[in-house]
Amino acid sequence: MSQVTMTVNGKTASGTVEGRTLLSQFLRENLNLTGTHVGCDTSQCGACVVHVDGKAVKSCTMLASEADGASVDTIEGQANADGSLNTIQQAFQDHHGLQCGFCTPGMVMSAAALLKDNPKPSEAEIRDYLEGNICRCTGYHNIVKAIMAASGQDVEAIAAE
């Protein structure tokens, strides 16, 4: 067992972990930040995506010890300071970009990482970027639309509705 300390959503968080403790476990079990979900065991579904030092990573495929000293951002830290939804979250709600909600935290975190690097992605760039985030409910239509909207693009013309 060893002690890890990281900055999670701007606050210092410490805990005792085993070597094998995954970052997703540390967040969910030690910190009770259960918004980070685990939907597979082969690093593909992306429900567990968080940001470590500003970069999107799959928290189920990173040891908690590897994040010792790092700054970690999770879905719980995404809303505005007043508690209102941030631009991406709001776009997901406005455009019905979620149904069961299970993949949603990872989708939002991936979308945030994408828009940081590419503030106005094309449809194709969004679809490509979401390769590591699986959604079973939406057929992706409204997720892609929401991310386009969050980046300030006009989505009214997308397909017939």
Next chain:
Amino acid sequence: MYNFDFVKPSSIADAVAALGEEDAQALGGGQTLIPTLKQRLASPTTLVSLSGIPEMKGCCLDGNTLSIGGATIHADVAADGTIPALSDLAANIGDPAVRNRGTIGGSLANNDPSACYPAAALGLGATIVTNAREIAADDYFQGMFTTALDEGEIIVNVKFDKPEAANYQKFEQPASRFALVGVFVAKTADGVRVAVTGASEDGVFRWSAAEDALNGNFSADALNGMAPDADGMISDLHGTSEYRAHLVGVMTRRAVAACG
């Protein structure tokens, strides 16, 4: 996962020392190793993280040679751009989150028969630099999941000479998005090299017949009708050996055409 001790040395020497312990194993980005551990298919007593060693990170151009630290993540290689074909290859490994953890050294050390980097290393005739020696790519890959690395030996960096032209074409397996077939074509001062991943039961290989044809005439047309022998190609749910052999021909032609 079975439990293990986690250590994160900050120098190559410390890492090598830590790996000298019995059943110690190196941890690169963990994008393959951690899923393997979850299935309890490996049981190291100690994982030695290579992510805390500054000298093993980053891309550096020296003359005509690009040196990439073994612990450099795919995203950083993708962003480098010195050898566009190599950066494009890195930019299409896994997905963005995987590319923010997975490393070139981890990929080459694992030598998954469907991984992309082995094709680049072999196609560009890279030199694998370890803590102990330098290994030419032609000597490094020794069959699927098998390399010339000794126990406890780590990839410190990988050196690539800039080619005259190069391109990588990947045809993805629909589920894993690994290469069902990936072909790296490079036109170098020493001739054309064609390296194929994903296809063979022996792991990454050079398609010498295509190289011969392209050395005579570097155009996709030079490969018309050509495909490697289907014997020895992987046959599985996602494609027969005949299909893979056919795809090697298609992807090679596309890579040559894209070299311009």
Next chain:
Amino acid sequence: MPKDHGIGASPKRREDVRFLTGEGNYTDDMNIHGQAYVHFLRSDVAHATITGIDTSAAEAMPGVVRIFTGADFEGVGGLPCGWQVTDKHGEPMQEPAHPVLAQGKVRHVGDPIAAVVADSLEQARDAAEAIEVDLEELPAVVDMKAALEEGATKVHDDLTSNLCYDWGFVEEAKPEVDAAFERAAHVTTLELVNQRMVANPMEPRVAIGDYNRATDEHTLYTTSQNPHVIRLLMGAFVLGIPEHKLRVVAPDVGGGFGTKIFHYAEEAFCTFAAKACNRPVKWTSSRSEAFMSDAHGRDHVTKIELALDADNNFIALRTDTLANMGAYLSTFAPSVPTWLHGTLMAGNYKTPLIHVNVRAVFTNTVPVDAYRGAGRPEATFQLERVIDKAARELGVDPIALRRQNFITEFPYATPVAVEYDTGDYHGTMDALERLMDRDGFAARRAESEARGKLRGLGVNCYIEACGIAPSNLVGQLGARAGLYDAATVRVNATGSISVMVGAHSHGQGHETSFPQVVADMIGIDESQIDIVHGDSSKIPFGMGTYGSRSIAVCGSAMVRATEKIISKAKKIAAHLLEASDADIELKDGQFTVAGTDKSVAWGDVTLAAYVPHNYPLEDIEPGLEETAFYDPANFTYPSGAYACEVEVDPDTGKVTIERFAAADDFGNIINPMIVDGQVHGGIGQGIGQALLENCVYDSDGQLMTGSYMDYAMPRADDVPFYAVDHSSQTPCTHNPLGVKGCGEAGAIGSPPSVINAVVDALQSGGHNVTHIDMPASPARVWAAMNQ
């Protein structure tokens, strides 16, 4: 002008805020003080006799609380099957026992042999590795045809064969159907596979059992689409727990798609073990575990024949299907290839003579049950494929052939036992033709061909039977449950409302759409209304959510309960206004005496109901709370027409979806935004089935697609934006909302158009390909082109 509230509006979903901020409460997010963890030791072979289990070493390992084997469950019931099919000879289906933990034999990879309860999950896994199990392997039965051969190894020794049932429908019509084939001018025949699918909701299943020794109360927290069904099945048939001592809670559930309908061994185990260990017991499935323990879907092999007369009228249809049941009968498995499949074989067409034969087969594979659409996608796929093939054989336009044979008069009694109440198949096809830009296809094909690609266009129609279903009817058909639903409308003193519903929302947005209905009926703001679901201790006995039934059945119950509320509230208002209740009108939350300006507000009436100082106590009780149970008179029959355009790379066989258009008739629509989303999601799954997904066993019964490394899930870059249209609306005639249900349409309606498009593309390239089985993977398409 779109509505901004009530029925027909698209308010933002209220459940989204918690899901978007990480505040959802999924079962795995819950932890009960003192809980232990269970790990199931599962069979790694498909078929074997268990000759010995030695748990002694494992029991001594750190953290182990207790280890259970089949012997611990000998006094307990097995997992029940909720539907009995009677075969064509009048005999009941063969129904094997399905123990919670294997007893004597294992029958599929993943069959649980033992369960280790320990302080931590890793300790449980460690101990499971120390259990010594002696297995004597038996030949595995995997292929359905081989399973039915004389002398085949039996999956269950106590059954006469691997045949669960041989169902003929309508058996009496068979001679007439056969005669029609004799006189047909043209017969089109197609043999096809509707491959095995894995539902794969993104949230894996979870169960937590909790037991209160002081009160003798059991609680099961579980990822279920229907907590009351689980309570009934588990309480009454498996564990013998009276319902008042058993609470089943399904909190936020991360998708279901059918696979979370069923009662599973892990639920019974955790409930049982919590009492046996006197500790809460939690199980969280890994994805790998899900692949070998969640019920699978589809897995039909079918031969279909369509007979046409000289004028291209459909005169008869005949099908012969093998349907895989897997190793045991999952909860509703027998109904899927029969009553949810055979009854849909008329499709949108006035084919007068139909015979459907289905043989259900046991194999050494994971049990197969309902997956989104359940039987109806299988029916639609074969029918719409054979029609397309017929059109090609006859050289006629596939849309024209369909239109020529459309049912146009309603109600319409099909030859396969159901009566369509309404529909407008030309209307949805008209809408589709507008949406798909058929006229522009030639130019798009030319453009693709200029790039060396093949382009194809495929169209299909679908009909489905939703809103399952009249209890007396399904009872006759073998259901061992009623299929009504229930709602309690509890009006609070200040006028706000809690509606407790039997439907369960796991992505469908009930928390948003259901209040729209009640708000519309009363004329108050939707924010005054909350939906309560998913907890058997809070809601009336409802049957849950599947078969696109939530709004059609539970929504109707909610309407009935609200009508009772309004009726009583009018009496109170009449008293307050000193008028006759017959003269009271309710509009915009105001009760008014007709023809006067005398009125009283909703909130004043509700307050009077709970503070009955000035109140007609001699006539009515205080309070304002009503429950209604609604049992539908018929299924509902959504229908539609879909079109898909694909591009095929002739060098690699890779198919890409370039355009997708869907025109549906769902009757009246409560929330268009949510309906669009349901259709999008269904299409995404349908494209997944058509191009990507395939659950494969090898001949030894090993699961070859046990993770996302080999089971190809659709990703964002596998699909396009979808054009959807719901302007064609023929309201259901027999439920109060005129709604039909929309949850499964996309998954039912989309696979045939994709495959029709692929065949069209290949034929346009000169390839003599008349059919390609799903998934049309690159390897398969390439092989078809090069056969």
